[in-house]
Amino acid sequence: MRAYIIRRFLTLIPILIGISLSIFLIMQLIPGDVVSGMLGIEANPELRANLEKKLGLDRPLHEQYLSWIGNAVKGDFGKSFRTDKEIFPEILSRFKITFQLTVMAAVISWIIAIPLGIISALKRNTIIDGIVRFIALLGVSVPNFAFATLSILFLSKVFKYYPPVGYAGLFADPAKNLKIMILPAIILGAIMSGSIMRMTRSSLLEVMRQDFIKTIRAKGASEKVVLFVHALKNALIPIITLIGMQIGSLLGGTVVTEQIFSIPGLGQMVLTGINQRDFPVVQGSILFIAFVYVVINIIVDILYTYIDPRITFKVGR
Amino acid sequence: MDWFKTLIKEIAKVIKGLLKDKVGRIGLIGVLIVIVLALGAPMIATHDVTEMFAKSKLKPPSGDFLFGTDDFGRDVFSRIIFGARVSLKVGIISVGISATSGFILGILAGYYEGKTDGIIMGIMDVLFAFPSILLALFIVSVLGPNLTNTMIAIGIVSTPVFTRTVRASVISVKSMEYITSAKSIGLSSIRIILKHVAPNILAPFTVQATLALSSAILTEASLSFLGLGIQPPNPSWGSMLSDSRKYMELAPWLAIAPSAFIIGTILSFNLLGDSLRDVLDPKFKL
Amino acid sequence: MDNILEVKNLNIDIVENKSTKSLVENVSFNVKRKGSLGIVGESGCGKSITAMSIMQLLSHPLKATKGKIIFNDGSKSIDMREANSNIMRKIRGKEISMIFQEPMTALDPLFTIEEQIAEVLKFHTDLKKVEMKKLVLEMLTKVGIPQPQRIMKNYPHQLSGGMLQRVVISMALILNPKLIIADEPTTALDVTIQAQILELINDLRSSYDTSIIMITHDLGVIAETCEDVIVFYAGQIVEEGNIMDIFHNTSHPYTKGLINAVRSLGDKETELFTIPGTVPVAGEFSKGCRFAERCGEAMAICREKEPELMEISPGHNTRCWLYNGGDTNV
Amino acid sequence: MSNPILVVENLRKYFPIKEGIFNRTKNYVRAVENVSFSVNERETFAIVGESGCGKSTTGRSILRLIEPTSGNVVYNGIDVLALSNKELRGLRKEIQIIFQNPYSSLNPRMTVKKLLSEPLENNYKLGQKEIQEKVESMIDKVGLSRKHLDRYPHQFSGGQRQRISIARSIITNPKLVIADEPVSALDVSIQSQILNLLMELQKELGLTMIFISHDLNVVRRISNRVAVMYLGSIAEIGETEDIFNTPFHPYTEALLSAVPSLDPMVKKKRNILKGEIPSPINPPIGCVFQTRCSKVMDICKKKRPELIEIDKNHKVACHLY
Amino acid sequence: GDSKQPQEEVNQPVDSEQEVSQETDKPQVPQVLKYGTDAEPGGLDPHTISAASSIRIFKQIYNTLIDVDDDMNYIPELAKSWEQPDDITYIFYLREGVKFHNGREMTADDVKYSFERVLDPDTAAIGVSYYDKIDTMEILDDYTIKFTLKEPFAPFMGNLTSLYGAIVPKEFVEEHENLMVEACGTGPFKLQEWVPDNRVVLVKNEDYFEEGQPKLDAIEYYVMTDESARLAALRTGNVHLIKLPAASLPLVEGNPDINVLPFQTNDYSYLGFNLTLDKFKDVKVRQAISYALDRQEIIDTVYDGEATISGFVTPAMGRWAIDYASKDLYKQNIEKAKQLLADAGYPNGFETTIAVGLFDDIRNIGEVIQKQLEAIGIKAEIQNLETGQYIDAWSNKGHEMMVGRNGAGTDPNRSVAFFFSTTGSANVWGYSNPRVDELCEMGMVTIDEKEREAVYNEAQELVLEDSPNLFMSSHMDYFFSRKEMKNFTPSTFNSEDFSKVVIE
Ligand SMILES: Nc1ncnc2c1ncn2[C@@H]1O[C@H](COP(=O)(O)OP(=O)(O)OP(=O)(O)O)[C@@H](O)[C@H]1O
Numbered sequence A: 001m002r003a004y005i006i007r008r009f010l011t012l013i014p015i016l017i018g019i020s021l022s023i024f025l026i027m028q029l030i031p032g033d034v035v036s037g038m039l040g041i042e043a044n045p046e047l048r049a050n051l052e053k054k055l056g057l058d059r060p061l062h063e064q065y066l067s068w069i070g071n072a073v074k075g076d077f078g079k080s081f082r083t084d085k086e087i088f089p090e091i092l093s094r095f096k097i098t099f100q101l102t103v104m105a106a107v108i109s110w111i112i113a114i115p116l117g118i119i120s121a122l123k124r125n126t127i128i129d130g131i132v133r134f135i136a137l138l139g140v141s142v143p144n145f146a147f148a149t150l151s152i153l154f155l156s157k158v159f160k161y162y163p164p165v166g167y168a169g170l171f172a173d174p175a176k177n178l179k180i181m182i183l184p185a186i187i188l189g190a191i192m193s194g195s196i197m198r199m200t201r202s203s204l205l206e207v208m209r210q211d212f213i214k215t216i217r218a219k220g221a222s223e224k225v226v227l228f229v230h231a232l233k234n235a236l237i238p239i240i241t242l243i244g245m246q247i248g249s250l251l252g253g254t255v256v257t258e259q260i261f262s263i264p265g266l267g268q269m270v271l272t273g274i275n276q277r278d279f280p281v282v283q284g285s286i287l288f289i290a291f292v293y294v295v296i297n298i299i300v301d302i303l304y305t306y307i308d309p310r311i312t313f314k315v316g317r
Numbered sequence B: 001m002d003w004f005k006t007l008i009k010e011i012a013k014v015i016k017g018l019l020k021d022k023v024g025r026i027g028l029i030g031v032l033i034v035i036v037l038a039l040g041a042p043m044i045a046t047h048d049v050t051e052m053f054a055k056s057k058l059k060p061p062s063g064d065f066l067f068g069t070d071d072f073g074r075d076v077f078s079r080i081i082f083g084a085r086v087s088l089k090v091g092i093i094s095v096g097i098s099a100t101s102g103f104i105l106g107i108l109a110g111y112y113e114g115k116t117d118g119i120i121m122g123i124m125d126v127l128f129a130f131p132s133i134l135l136a137l138f139i140v141s142v143l144g145p146n147l148t149n150t151m152i153a154i155g156i157v158s159t160p161v162f163t164r165t166v167r168a169s170v171i172s173v174k175s176m177e178y179i180t181s182a183k184s185i186g187l188s189s190i191r192i193i194l195k196h197v198a199p200n201i202l203a204p205f206t207v208q209a210t211l212a213l214s215s216a217i218l219t220e221a222s223l224s225f226l227g228l229g230i231q232p233p234n235p236s237w238g239s240m241l242s243d244s245r246k247y248m249e250l251a252p253w254l255a256i257a258p259s260a261f262i263i264g265t266i267l268s269f270n271l272l273g274d275s276l277r278d279v280l281d282p283k284f285k286l
Numbered sequence C: 001m002d003n004i005l006e007v008k009n010l011n012i013d014i015v016e017n018k019s020t021k022s023l024v025e026n027v028s029f030n031v032k033r034k035g036s037l038g039i040v041g042e043s044g045c046g047k048s049i050t051a052m053s054i055m056q057l058l059s060h061p062l063k064a065t066k067g068k069i070i071f072n073d074g075s076k077s078i079d080m081r082e083a084n085s086n087i088m089r090k091i092r093g094k095e096i097s098m099i100f101q102e103p104m105t106a107l108d109p110l111f112t113i114e115e116q117i118a119e120v121l122k123f124h125t126d127l128k129k130v131e132m133k134k135l136v137l138e139m140l141t142k143v144g145i146p147q148p149q150r151i152m153k154n155y156p157h158q159l160s161g162g163m164l165q166r167v168v169i170s171m172a173l174i175l176n177p178k179l180i181i182a183d184e185p186t187t188a189l190d191v192t193i194q195a196q197i198l199e200l201i202n203d204l205r206s207s208y209d210t211s212i213i214m215i216t217h218d219l220g221v222i223a224e225t226c227e228d229v230i231v232f233y234a235g236q237i238v239e240e241g242n243i244m245d246i247f248h249n250t251s252h253p254y255t256k257g258l259i260n261a262v263r264s265l266g267d268k269e270t271e272l273f274t275i276p277g278t279v280p281v282a283g284e285f286s287k288g289c290r291f292a293e294r295c296g297e298a299m300a301i302c303r304e305k306e307p308e309l310m311e312i313s314p315g316h317n318t319r320c321w322l323y324n325g326g327d328t329n330v
Numbered sequence D: 001m002s003n004p005i006l007v008v009e010n011l012r013k014y015f016p017i018k019e020g021i022f023n024r025t026k027n028y029v030r031a032v033e034n035v036s037f038s039v040n041e042r043e044t045f046a047i048v049g050e051s052g053c054g055k056s057t058t059g060r061s062i063l064r065l066i067e068p069t070s071g072n073v074v075y076n077g078i079d080v081l082a083l084s085n086k087e088l089r090g091l092r093k094e095i096q097i098i099f100q101n102p103y104s105s106l107n108p109r110m111t112v113k114k115l116l117s118e119p120l121e122n123n124y125k126l127g128q129k130e131i132q133e134k135v136e137s138m139i140d141k142v143g144l145s146r147k148h149l150d151r152y153p154h155q156f157s158g159g160q161r162q163r164i165s166i167a168r169s170i171i172t173n174p175k176l177v178i179a180d181e182p183v184s185a186l187d188v189s190i191q192s193q194i195l196n197l198l199m200e201l202q203k204e205l206g207l208t209m210i211f212i213s214h215d216l217n218v219v220r221r222i223s224n225r226v227a228v229m230y231l232g233s234i235a236e237i238g239e240t241e242d243i244f245n246t247p248f249h250p251y252t253e254a255l256l257s258a259v260p261s262l263d264p265m266v267k268k269k270r271n272i273l274k275g276e277i278p279s280p281i282n283p284p285i286g287c288v289f290q291t292r293c294s295k296v297m298d299i300c301k302k303k304r305p306e307l308i309e310i311d312k313n314h315k316v317a318c319h320l321y
Numbered sequence E: 001g002d003s004k005q006p007q008e009e010v011n012q013p014v015d016s017e018q019e020v021s022q023e024t025d026k027p028q029v030p031q032v033l034k035y036g037t038d039a040e041p042g043g044l045d046p047h048t049i050s051a052a053s054s055i056r057i058f059k060q061i062y063n064t065l066i067d068v069d070d071d072m073n074y075i076p077e078l079a080k081s082w083e084q085p086d087d088i089t090y091i092f093y094l095r096e097g098v099k100f101h102n103g104r105e106m107t108a109d110d111v112k113y114s115f116e117r118v119l120d121p122d123t124a125a126i127g128v129s130y131y132d133k134i135d136t137m138e139i140l141d142d143y144t145i146k147f148t149l150k151e152p153f154a155p156f157m158g159n160l161t162s163l164y165g166a167i168v169p170k171e172f173v174e175e176h177e178n179l180m181v182e183a184c185g186t187g188p189f190k191l192q193e194w195v196p197d198n199r200v201v202l203v204k205n206e207d208y209f210e211e212g213q214p215k216l217d218a219i220e221y222y223v224m225t226d227e228s229a230r231l232a233a234l235r236t237g238n239v240h241l242i243k244l245p246a247a248s249l250p251l252v253e254g255n256p257d258i259n260v261l262p263f264q265t266n267d268y269s270y271l272g273f274n275l276t277l278d279k280f281k282d283v284k285v286r287q288a289i290s291y292a293l294d295r296q297e298i299i300d301t302v303y304d305g306e307a308t309i310s311g312f313v314t315p316a317m318g319r320w321a322i323d324y325a326s327k328d329l330y331k332q333n334i335e336k337a338k339q340l341l342a343d344a345g346y347p348n349g350f351e352t353t354i355a356v357g358l359f360d361d362i363r364n365i366g367e368v369i370q371k372q373l374e375a376i377g378i379k380a381e382i383q384n385l386e387t388g389q390y391i392d393a394w395s396n397k398g399h400e401m402m403v404g405r406n407g408a409g410t411d412p413n414r415s416v417a418f419f420f421s422t423t424g425s426a427n428v429w430g431y432s433n434p435r436v437d438e439l440c441e442m443g444m445v446t447i448d449e450k451e452r453e454a455v456y457n458e459a460q461e462l463v464l465e466d467s468p469n470l471f472m473s474s475h476m477d478y479f480f481s482r483k484e485m486k487n488f489t490p491s492t493f494n495s496e497d498f499s500k501v502v503i504e
């Protein structure tokens, strides 16, 4: 087990190298650079040269990469070109916010999706099933920005409500924090729930078809036991895989929601960074997001081994 | 063209199966409608999509403008109809890119295992670990924003999913005895892959493709929202929807029309995918 | 009443998209108290679904549409086709238990052997955990599992097929049920293991006075374990009787064919005996006798009219025009 | 008869099990351990044994569908293990294999016609017409009709599919056919049809056959010589009748006595095995059968018995002899 | 159409402080202005940052020596008066008792340090060209400083009004190395906190040199990129002030809680050509395109009519601007356009691209122009560029045609020389007209206002005729404010003066 976990973490290294290299190259390839961004219409060759020197952009590429990655390994992601602030602490504080949003959204989506998925599976091919599946598909097919805009409009016009402006940390001011986070979390959660609902339904149906369910019934189990003790646990693996992937992709996918609700999360940071061509910020945060994503996947893999004794500690996809 | 006849026969069989299933029927009809709209756009549209009626900005639906007009005074109905073209094109071409590359990579990784597998899946893992919308954003930024590049970006972003699905099915097909049988009659690897492996992973692959189509349409919408989707004045549903946000209050029809079409299309593709899974699957559980 | 189970005119249909197809038709048989009934027949002829219908374990799209399934435990008799789920729950595992065909897939992969056997106790008794554990351990020892203490903590995938089948058997026997339905309990196993399991079942049956239904396609297994036999072909009973009737007074050409096919293996000189053709698919039966296509003795009437099950000697019934007295030569 | 077409010597196949942080191979499944036998021209050589004892692995190693770990396979004087991939593909039209599972051994997406013409197209340069002719005559030979040619495997019953498999295997005119449990998945009434077909074809085409099975009745009926395998090694090998009449190895004895008799009157004296089959990952030191053997001795736990000839052409690996 | 505004005004402020204060019988409304802004500031160093989102904030923190009023007259700020003994010498008399936010008094030393910092290449300051004519700075006493220029430079006074020349305290800069996230100025507000991508909070500078100002205790800037979010927050009273484009005007019509405060901007929109490309080298082509445009339609479609036809010296610059609207080139004339195009050798038009970006109105203008050009056979493909790319295309001539928006500045020198002299930093078009260059030189050294006016009038006429850019319009901007916010009057050159604002 320990060996397995260590091995899983070792697989991280090439992936992170791959990501750091590609993000570094992408940033080089993207037209536009921080210098012209910062100087705007005032740019002239002399100003450019001054600024490039100041930011260290006059060094050869491989040198820039190596010094960046070398420091990153030590937890030093450098300083923002724009604000000259240390990036790593900033990433961490932003990550807390995005992570909170993600977790809230995930929990909300489970609350919505799993019971509905179960009902839909149990009432297979009935009207209820039809309605639930339709709702789930809506969730899958509505772009979240449209949903978010509609909610803002609806709440402000009909209920005269808008979440408080000015972000407050979860621990600094829990009440305000929740007021700010709940609406975007609901929106993200609702959208996420579509696919979880579908997954719950289909994997539950799959499990219910299996032979051992008959054995359990033959032992005299009530349907409740069949469903909640055995079927659900067996159906969990694909659901967890999906949840893991969703949580992972939410970390970078909350961009749109964060922007609409002015939540100072990691997504906003990356987006601002991209727009401003603030290379260290973008590189650092993408690397961090990727790192968390892979770690979440590893955690999911480890979770499997707790749920499913058949899954041995082998590296696989 | 023996395989072609077979293919047509297979398709006919699948469509028959779909028509038998209520869900499949709805999905198929929905998809057909979108295709008809896209193909017949010039005939169905009532106005030129770029013509601006400065006097009729943001007008609600009327006999003249069936779905109203937008902030430039352009006819929303006609733009929606032509939007079907763009959205469908984005969907089909980007899925075409990701499906083709995912298919090839997935087969190579799954069939050869070992180092090939390690390298291919390593790259896929790297792609996967990028937040997808940001990756798409990067790619569009690098290549420059236009229709083609948007499709390429969406294609690249959705390649890993295909590769994984294909690889997983190849691995399961590979354990089938008919693959060993093919080896035992002396077929070369290439031939085995083409004749025996590839045709047998079509089912999960097709299902994945219908689902990817809908996510491509959505991704395009999100890219448009971030300002990097389809370039004006090409009407794509995603860009229409994201442009309409500002007027959601003033001119809700601007948002309703593209939303309804996006939802309808995605719904149809998903229903089709769901039903396809049912139609294609049992045969493969042999 | 000396029958523990009486099945009368049972029909099992497959209901799909408003169309119905009959899989099992008009099947009646009895299981004697302390008796053992064998059901033989080829793959797909409806043996398993018949067994499952007894326990009300059929699930969509299968349905027992007609008939009675009377369970009589000596004090009361219940029609199990119509019993509600509460009653069924009390019967399942306690009064009647079932051993399934595939030991590899019959157990929940996510729970330990101990948990799964103890569940039966949990559903039907108020025993404490320790007591349950003790019982499970006893039972596992009884079915001959080595190192039961250790195996109990294992998960299904860690055991071999033979071991799993023993686990399934202990699960079926732990509450000492009155009737055991064993659906091909040894088909998935090797001969040496099969011999072990059959011996185990025979031993347990004689020490607990349990009735048994043994479903199999292996005539040898029937010969070793059963008193009465019914032979299934294409969803119908084609012959029934006690074991001597079936093996030594074989009447139906299909049963004859089966027995000859196996016997001729032992005879190197002659060609192997075969039943030509294949089993017809449900829903595609011709109007006459369902075996007529493959029967060497088929007559004109066989293709015209379906024969009834008729008694040719006391307790020995067959479904064949050959035994229909005067009509034979029509 | 004494003209060996195939000689297998000290065949060994270990499947690696990867473990640990760096995925190094730490352990092996010893699926086949030092197996030697030879097969004479035109005879049927049977391999019997319980599930997982290495029968299929042995069969497939001969064709190099599985690369053996070590040993020698000589077919008609050709060192099979030394062939290049290309040469090997050429050899495969002479040695063919029929698989156990009629459901998974035919590609569900190919018509019968395609399935049968594929080996021809691949191995010979033939015109469409010749192929058509050969396919048609073969389909007749295995007792199917020509109208079946355009159907797909799932439209056939198990027995019919096994006929298709057989046709596909022998259409290239192989000399040696390895039949890996070709009837195990079939119903009794169908089993004999297939066995008859195989025996007929063998006679007609002069095939040599390696017949793998766990069903002793079938083996006894069909084969000239038998090898009994247990946990990767051969326990006993000899003429079929000798083995069935006078089994030497305790395992062979148990195997024979376990077969249920068809007569309810005769209750056989059973020799029921106790104990567990050890795992091929950690086979015991000494005789692999020691854990279940009723006649186990001290030496059995220390030394692995050699296969020794104790009667004419009858060899056994047991310390009792 | 049932979205009538509710008449009652409840709008409970969400802030808890406010709830408390409502309980006291004399309602004491906290004097905190909440301002929903559209973009995150990109650093707060007035010397190196040119982003509007940053200027908006550090404008409240820093001061310059002098300022300019709406009639373009120079007015005192940190300098209470000044004199100009000759063409190259300027003496400024500083206010006394002005304190930096760290409590130290501002003196002539700080003025000298600030301009030295700007001119130091290591600072990479933006305003170098504004002040690089400075030869020496001489501190006459604590409150008097003398600037000597290398040569006469007419725009010097105008440039001093720019925040690129903000006065910063030396010891603070040295302590923090730069002024990106920390700030210390002499302005009416001091920086309290900056939560990135969320808010900037400024609090009152109690020691501000203008007596009785500011009235507000604090200004809170909230970053709300989404327009609908901004409007929703304004409606519910969560913020007091937002900026929205004209298109949103109907949304607040009849809403008694919301005031709309329009003001004329100093920006003009343009269509620029890449003059290094063959097709745009010929002035006939450029003029043809000018004739093809219907500027009023652009204004109507994009700005809902709320903009004025403009040149590159905007109407807001008053006397400096010539009357563009009446020029022939500004009148749509398709016939003439086609004729010119045919003369230039493109009777059937040609294909090209229009780069757009940065702002919605620019994108929209691009779309309208694209449509209008169809009439003369020019097929233009729109390239909607993301911010970084747009700027890149702009500075690297990576475009064919490009729509954009420029600020005209406070001095015509900037409006003309910066963009259209051969060596102008912002002349990214490849435009060169020796006479214009000559006029620019003259404009710099001509001190007499009337003469200068004539010089720049001629330059404008020339540029107009050469059409390296086609100019469209100068638009209105709109503040939407809660009625609780009083005494706020935005103007062109001082749109965010909150010094008198109170919250009721
Ligand atoms: N869930 C189901 N849906 C549709 N058809 C079914 C289902 N289960 C069984 N059948 C059909 O019912 C018939 C009888 O099946 P059953 O499992 O009882 O056969 P069996 O006699 O037990 O065969 P075997 O020896 O292979 O176990 C078969 O034709 C089978 O295809």
Ligand SMILES: Nc1ncnc2c1ncn2[C@@H]1O[C@H](COP(=O)(O)OP(=O)(O)OP(=O)(O)O)[C@@H](O)[C@H]1O
Pocket: D015, D016, D029, D030, D031, D049, D050, D051, D052, D053, D054, D055, D056, D057, D058, D214, D280
């Ligand atoms: N690819 C493989 N990797 C690892 N172990 C394998 C592999 N193939 C077979 N084995 C193991 O090798 C041993 C022999 O397998 P083989 O398939 O040869 O047995 P068999 O005698 O044919 O059994 P059956 O009767 O079930 O077909 C078994 O323990 C099996 O688990």
Ligand SMILES: [Mg+2]
Pocket: C047, C048, C049, C101, C183, C184
């Ligand atoms: Mg069965």
Ligand SMILES: [Mg+2]
Pocket: D055, D056, D057, D180, D181
């Ligand atoms: Mg095998």
